[in-house]
Amino acid sequence: MRTVDGMDNVIEVDDLHKSFGRTRALDGLDLTVASGEVHGFLGPNGAGKSTTIRVLLGLLRADAGTARLFGRDPWRDTVELHRRLAYVPGDVSLWPNLSGGEVIDLFGRLRGGLDRARRDHLLERFELDPTKKGRTYSKGNRQKVALVAALAADVELLILDEPTSGLDPIMEARFQDSVTEFRQRGGSVLMSSHILAEAEQLCDRVSIIRAGRTVESGTLADLRHLTRTSVDAELAAPPTGMAALAGVHDLLVDGARVRFDVDTDHLGDALAALGRFGIRTLTSNPPTLEEMFLRHYGDEVAPAAGDGTSGHQRSGQEHTGDGPVEGRKALA
Amino acid sequence: MNLLAGTGRLVRFHLRRDWFSLLCWIVGGVLLYYSQAASVQQLYPSQAKLDTAARAMAANPAFVAMAGPARALNTVGGQVAWQAGAFGEILAGLMSMFLIGRHTRAEEESGRGELIRSYAGGRFAGVASAAVVVLIANVALGAAIAGSLAGFGLPGAGSLALGVAAALAGLVFGGVTLVAVQLTEGIRAAYGITGVALGAAYLLRAAGDVGNRTLSWLSPIGWGQQMRAFAGERWWPVSLSGAAVVVLAVAAAALFERRDAGAGVLPTRAGPASAGRQLSSGLGLAVRLQRGSLIGWALALLFAGLAYGSIGNDIGDLLGDSELSQDIFVQGGASMADSFYATSALMLALIASGFAVASALRARAEEAARRVEPLLATALSRWRWAAAQALVSAVGAVIVVLASGVGLALGYGLVTGEWAQTGRLLTAPLPYLAAVWCLVGFTWLAYGLAPRVATVGWLGLGFCAVVMLFAQLLRFPQWVREISPFTHLPMVPADSFALGPVLVVTAVAIALIAAGVVALRRRDIA
Numbered sequence: 103m104r105t106v107d108g109m110d111n112v113i114e115v116d117d118l119h120k121s122f123g124r125t126r127a128l129d130g131l132d133l134t135v136a137s138g139e140v141h142g143f144l145g146p147n148g149a150g151k152s153t154t155i156r157v158l159l160g161l162l163r164a165d166a167g168t169a170r171l172f173g174r175d176p177w178r179d180t181v182e183l184h185r186r187l188a189y190v191p192g193d194v195s196l197w198p199n200l201s202g203g204e205v206i207d208l209f210g211r212l213r214g215g216l217d218r219a220r221r222d223h224l225l226e227r228f229e230l231d232p233t234k235k236g237r238t239y240s241k242g243n244r245q246k247v248a249l250v251a252a253l254a255a256d257v258e259l260l261i262l263d264e265p266t267s268g269l270d271p272i273m274e275a276r277f278q279d280s281v282t283e284f285r286q287r288g289g290s291v292l293m294s295s296h297i298l299a300e301a302e303q304l305c306d307r308v309s310i311i312r313a314g315r316t317v318e319s320g321t322l323a324d325l326r327h328l329t330r331t332s333v334d335a336e337l338a339a340p341p342t343g344m345a346a347l348a349g350v351h352d353l354l355v356d357g358a359r360v361r362f363d364v365d366t367d368h369l370g371d372a373l374a375a376l377g378r379f380g381i382r383t384l385t386s387n388p389p390t391l392e393e394m395f396l397r398h399y400g401d402e403v404a405p406a407a408g409d410g411t412s413g414h415q416r417s418g419q420e421h422t423g424d425g426p427v428e429g430r431k432a433l434a
Numbered sequence: 435m436n437l438l439a440g441t442g443r444l445v446r447f448h449l450r451r452d453w454f455s456l457l458c459w460i461v462g463g464v465l466l467y468y469s470q471a472a473s474v475q476q477l478y479p480s481q482a483k484l485d486t487a488a489r490a491m492a493a494n495p496a497f498v499a500m501a502g503p504a505r506a507l508n509t510v511g512g513q514v515a516w517q518a519g520a521f522g523e524i525l526a527g528l529m530s531m532f533l534i535g536r537h538t539r540a541e542e543e544s545g546r547g548e549l550i551r552s553y554a555g556g557r558f559a560g561v562a563s564a565a566v567v568v569l570i571a572n573v574a575l576g577a578a579i580a581g582s583l584a585g586f587g588l589p590g591a592g593s594l595a596l597g598v599a600a601a602l603a604g605l606v607f608g609g610v611t612l613v614a615v616q617l618t619e620g621i622r623a624a625y626g627i628t629g630v631a632l633g634a635a636y637l638l639r640a641a642g643d644v645g646n647r648t649l650s651w652l653s654p655i656g657w658g659q660q661m662r663a664f665a666g667e668r669w670w671p672v673s674l675s676g677a678a679v680v681v682l683a684v685a686a687a688a689l690f691e692r693r694d695a696g697a698g699v700l701p702t703r704a705g706p707a708s709a710g711r712q713l714s715s716g717l718g719l720a721v722r723l724q725r726g727s728l729i730g731w732a733l734a735l736l737f738a739g740l741a742y743g744s745i746g747n748d749i750g751d752l753l754g755d756s757e758l759s760q761d762i763f764v765q766g767g768a769s770m771a772d773s774f775y776a777t778s779a780l781m782l783a784l785i786a787s788g789f790a791v792a793s794a795l796r797a798r799a800e801e802a803a804r805r806v807e808p809l810l811a812t813a814l815s816r817w818r819w820a821a822a823q824a825l826v827s828a829v830g831a832v833i834v835v836l837a838s839g840v841g842l843a844l845g846y847g848l849v850t851g852e853w854a855q856t857g858r859l860l861t862a863p864l865p866y867l868a869a870v871w872c873l874v875g876f877t878w879l880a881y882g883l884a885p886r887v888a889t890v891g892w893l894g895l896g897f898c899a900v901v902m903l904f905a906q907l908l909r910f911p912q913w914v915r916e917i918s919p920f921t922h923l924p925m926v927p928a929d930s931f932a933l934g935p936v937l938v939v940t941a942v943a944i945a946l947i948a949a950g951v952v953a954l955r956r957r958d959i960a
Contacts, residue, residue, distance in 0.1 A: 159811045161959040181815045189811035195804045197723065198620060201705025204713055211714040212812035233704035237543065237620055248808065261811075 111170075112137050112259055112290045113158065118167035120153055120314075127153040129314035130167070135292050140285055142301030142308035143294040150314040151294040152192060155263050158292075159189060171259070185214050188252035192263040192294075194244040196236030202247045203232030209251040221254040227276050242268035253280050260284060262293040266300060278303055298329070299388050329366040332387045333373075335359070338380030347375055358382075439556035444563035445570075448537055452567065459529040460575050464582045466525060467518045467596065471586045474513040484508050491516075496744030496849050499640040502659045503650070511588045511664030515596055519663065520639070522596070523655045524632060526575055526604030530568045531611045531628045537564035539615035539624050542696050551695065561612070561690055565683065568608040576601030592664030599658030602675035606654040607632060609682025616689035619698035654678060716814050716822035723800075724793060728830045731789040732837040738785060739841020742778035743859065746849040747771055775842065775862055776928035780920065782838035783866030784899050789834045790870045791891040793827040794877035798888045801960050810959060820951045824878055828947075831870045839863045862926045868939035869919035873898070875946025882953030885960070919943075 113135035120128040128150045135141040145151050156162045157169050160180035169176055171183045196205055210216025225232055228246045239247065245268040252260060260281070266274045281291055281304055295301050301308050302322055310318040310325070318325055330351065337358045344360065345353050349368030354361040358379075364372040369386075376384075449456075478484035488507035491497050498504055502520050506512030538561060541547035551560055580597030584590050607628060614627035635653040642650030643659075650656035660671045693699050712718040797820065800806050810816055843859040846852070877891030901910060901918040915921045919942065922935045 156807070156959075159807075161807060161810060163956075163958060180810075181813050184811060185813045187811075189808060191804070191808055191811075193804065194808070197805060198622070199705075200713075200722070201707070203707040204705060204709040207709035208713045208719060209808070209812055211709075212716075212809065212814045214813055232707040235620075235702060235705050238702055 110137055111135065112172060113141075113292060114168075114170040114173075115154065115158070116168045118154065118157060118169055119165045120150075120157060120162060121165055127314055128157070128164070128167075131311060131314060132316045132319070133309050134319070135290060136307075137290055138285070138288060139306040140281060140291040140293065140304050142305035143292055143311070144296065144298065144301055144308050145294075145311040146296055149311045151296075151311065152263055153314075154311075155189075155261055155292070155294065158261065159184075186257055187259040187261055188213060188255040188257045189261045190245070190248045190252045190263065190265050192265075192267060193241075194248040196239065196244050196247060198235065198237035200236050201233050202230060202236070202239065202243070205236065205247055206232065206251040206254065209248075210255055213255045213257065215256060216251070216254040217256060221250065224250040224253055224280070227280070228273060240268070242270065242273065245269060246273070249277065249280075253284065258289055260289060260291045260293075262291065264294055264296070266295075274300075302388075330363045331366050331369050332361070332363045333369075333376075334361045334385040334387075335376055336382040336384075337376065338382060341376065341379045344372075344375060347372055437556045437558045438562050440559040441556060441562045441566065444550070444559055445566045448563060448567045449570070452533070452536075456529075456533075456571050456574070459525070459571070460578050463522060463525050463529075463575050463600065464578045466522055467514055467579050468582045468586060470514045470518045471510055471583060471588065474510050474517075481508070484513075488512075490748045494744075494746070494748055494849070495644045496741075496746070496845070499644050500741050500744070502639065503643045505662060505665035509664060511583075511592045514583065514588065515592065515659075515663040515665070519596060519599065519659055520636065520655055522579065522600045523603035523658050524636065526572060526600045527607030527628075527632050529571060529575065530604045530608030531625060531632075533568050533571060534564050534608050534611040535615060535621050535624055537567060538612070539618070539621045543619075543621055548695060558687070558690070561686065565608070565612065569605065572601040572604035572608070575604060589664060591667050595661045595663035595667045595669075598672065599661050599663065602672065602679075603654055603658050605679045606675055606682070609679050609686065612686040613682055613689065616686055616693060617698055617700045619696075619700075619702045716809075716819045717825065719809075720822040720826040724796060724826050724830060727792070728789070728826075728833060731786070731830075731834045735782060735786055735789075735834050735838035736841040739782055739838040739843075739863075740845035741841075742775070742782065743842040743845020743847075744849045745774070746846060773928045775846075775859060776925040778842060779839070779862035779926065780866065780902055782842065783835060783863045783870060783920070784895070784902065786831060786834045786838055786863070786866075787870050787873050787895050787898070790827055790831045790874045791877050791895050793830055794824070794874045794881070794891060795888055796827075797823045797878075798881050798885045801885055804960065806959060816955050816959070817951065820878075820882075820954050824874065824947050824951065827874045827878075828871055831874065832867060835863050835867050835870060858927045861931075865923045865926055865931060865936050866920060868936050868943060869898070869923055871943035872919040872939060872946060875943045875950065878947050878950030879953065880950075882950035882957070884957075 111134050113133060115131060115133040118128050118131040118133075119126075131150060131154055133143070133154065143151055143154070153162065157164050158171060158176050160176040160183070163177055172186060174183060176183055196202070200208075206221060207216070210221070224230075228250060230243060230246045230250060234243075236244070245265070249265060252262070266277055269277060281293075285291065291304075293301070293304065305322065307319070307321050308325065309316055318328065337360060340358050341355060341360050344350060344355065344362065347364075347368070348371065349365035350372055351363045351365075352361075360376070362372070474484070478487060485508045488504075491507055492504035501516050504516065507516055538547075541550065541560070547560060551557075556562075576597035578597075579600055580593045583593035583596060610631045611624060611628045614624040614631075615621070617627065618624045635655045638653040639650045639656035639659065642648065642653065642656060650660070654675060657671045657674045660668070662668055689699055713722060797806075800823075806819070809819060839860040839862060842862065843856045846859055847856055873891060873894055876894045877888060880890050881888035898918040898920050901915050902920050904910075905915045919939050922939055924930065924932045924935065
């Protein structure tokens with residue numbers, strides 16, 4: 103299902119700006135998604151992920167910059183483009199008196215048809231009862247309705263806004279299977295998340311945004327230097343020489359117990375070193391996006407292209423975990 | 435008692451959220467009664483005229499069915515009790531229904547109920563606080579009604595009886611709602627149950643008042659009327675309402691204990707596993723979403739039309755020939771009956787406009803609930819989505835207005851036996867469709883420009899209603915009257931039909947809707 107117009111990039115966003123009143127939601131955002139890849143769109147809450155997606159869907163009009171889907175303008179060629187994509191919002195709202203099955207079929211038909219067999223298979227995979235009315239679904243089940251509708255459609259691109267936020271771990275795994283299958287059929291995926299681990303499972307490449315601009319983009323291996331894993335281990339004997347290892351930070355040794363953070367690049371070496379003292383128990387926590395931001399960028403937004411003047415106004419937002427408005431709040 | 439812990443705090447919290455809407459309900463209720471008292475005095479300046487009208491009213495079974503048993507109709511108090519009593523009790527019932535629903539099932543449905551319950555302490559605090567708020571609201575409403583009537587100069591005992599009747603009816607239907615919200619999982623279904631109970635109570639007393647008297651005693655609205663306000667009051671029917679309130683409250687508490695939070699006692703009906711053929715376009719969806727309320731409005735307007743129509747030819751006797759009724763009803767040259775039906779048609783069109791504005795505002799509600807975003811992310815264009823919504827409002831208005839005309843003709847025919855007027859009365863409200871569409875267009879333009887101001891649609895309707903009903907009385911300047919699209923349309927059957935103005939106003943309506951859709955196309959969607 104390659105695009106016929108010879109485009110290699112399904113999504114191209116360049117220097118996108120969007121403000122809601124005084125709130126700057128997007129402040130020079132760049133994003134490129136190649137055909138056939140699963141692209142993670144990462145950033146803390148309020149960074150502008152949903153706003154970007156809504157510009158790409160032609161729901162919001164950008165103030166400046168360009169956004170291209172399949173090489174076309176999402177604001178002007180909305181309907182033609184929407185035949186080729188399916189979208190799952192972060193917070194799915196259903197009509198209280200329409201059943202899940204009715205909503206799935208409605209969305210399928212409005213997109214121009216859905217694969218009946220795949221629909222039934224997906225209902226089974228996600229253990230979703232299609233006869234329940236919208237008002238009686240839980241958050242996770244509402245999300246499943248939207249996921250089944252999107253995954254059953256015959257489209258080239260999936261745009262998913264925090265698609266797993268209401269799913270339990272089993273359903274999350276089934277969701278990942280579905281995305282993998284979709285990719286095997288030749289489709290491309292843009293998936294936003296604020297959890298790095300989720301992106302690691304699925305994504306070929308990720309873009310990390312903060313305060314409306316792109317701060318990093320590349321494969322997760324490329325970004326590995328940004329991340330640290332925290333390790334907590336109980337050993338057979340008190341360790342020695344740990345402090346001398348490359349990439350180890352904040353080391354705490356208490357008898358045979360050891361805690362430290364290690365640059366993910368050097369995780370293997372650190373574990374090998376621990377192994378020499380006999381590991382009894384080992385807990386390691388994968389790096390989170392928030393920690394990464396705190397460590398790597400401190401309080402300030404790293405300017406994307408080396409201009410050191412902008413970006414002071416939003417300091418401190420990561421600490422509270424509920425940063426400024428992600429655009430939509432202004433409409434409430 | 436720790437089952438009730440936190441009730442007081444919740445009551446204060448509810449009252450803080452509700453004080454304004456409670457004030458509106460109470461002011462509305464007082465106006466309903468007080469305006470009857472004032473207008474009776476103005477319409478019938480002499481006792482002789484009131485006597486004539488009272489005889490005509492009491493002899494018209496349609497009137498008795500509509501309002502209640504005819505007692506002491508040749509007194510101002512008797513007129514107020516008769517004309518406002520049943521409707522005041524319904525108003526109190528509706529107020530209680532919405533109060534209970536809002537603080538119980540609606541909270542549970544939204545998930546806020548769980549949050550409140552986790553803090554509030556007592557298991558019954560939520561239910562009890564809603565009941566206390568309803569009690570306070572109905573006592574205040576009853577006191578305001580009684581006080582305002584006594585202040586007007588009516589006898590104290592009768593004024594008190596009317597206030598008590600309204601408050602008790604409110605409490606009974608509050609109790610019905612309290613039971614209903616235990617039964618159903620959704621708030622709309624609970625409102626449906628209470629609505630049916632209100633309708634049944636009204637119809638039972640209607641049937642009882644014109645026929646078998648026992649039926650009136652089965653109706654909570656009938657109990658209030660059996661107190662005979664201003665016609666030799668009797669107080670013991672209070673015990674019937676009081677007993678009903680206690681039984682309903684106990685039943686609600688028992689059901690509440692038996693069910694899980696968030697669930698209803700009745701199982702929710704499952705929907706179809708896949709969509710029918712209708713649900714495959716923006717139009718199909720819009721029809722499906724508005725079907726229920728359209729049917730409700732059409733029935734309501736049919737009923738309202740029946741009510742006006744059933745006045746038949748008694749209108750001359752009823753209205754007397756005071757200056758006020760001349761001002762309101764007589765449009766130069768036409769007969770009293772024709773003028774009256776022209777005004778009725780206008781009233782019906784104004785009520786039907788309520789459907790039109792509410793329907794036009796559905797688009798805004800859909801957007802606010804974030805259900806538009808995923809729809810517009812499919813191949814459904816904004817233009818098609820908006821056009822489907824507006825089309826359902828416009829065609830729905832035709833159905834609702836037509837239903838009112840059918841009611842008018844049917845009511846008149848049934849009471850007078852003259853079916854020759856059917857065509858004239860049936861079509862009398864139709865010219866106003868153009869103005870109703872203008873209100874749809876006005877609402878759409880506001881919504882297209884900025885959803886948060888879209889509710890000015892209601893202001894537009896309010897303005898039209900004031901201009902059409904009171905402009906002559908309040909001596910509005912001509913240019914103000916001409917802002918209302920209704921002003922420009924022929925008042926059939928008092929005036930003869932003229933196509934020109936209808937076409938012009940329709941063109942304005944289409945332009946307004948189109949401008950709204952274009953504005954929507956250009957703005958951000960939430």
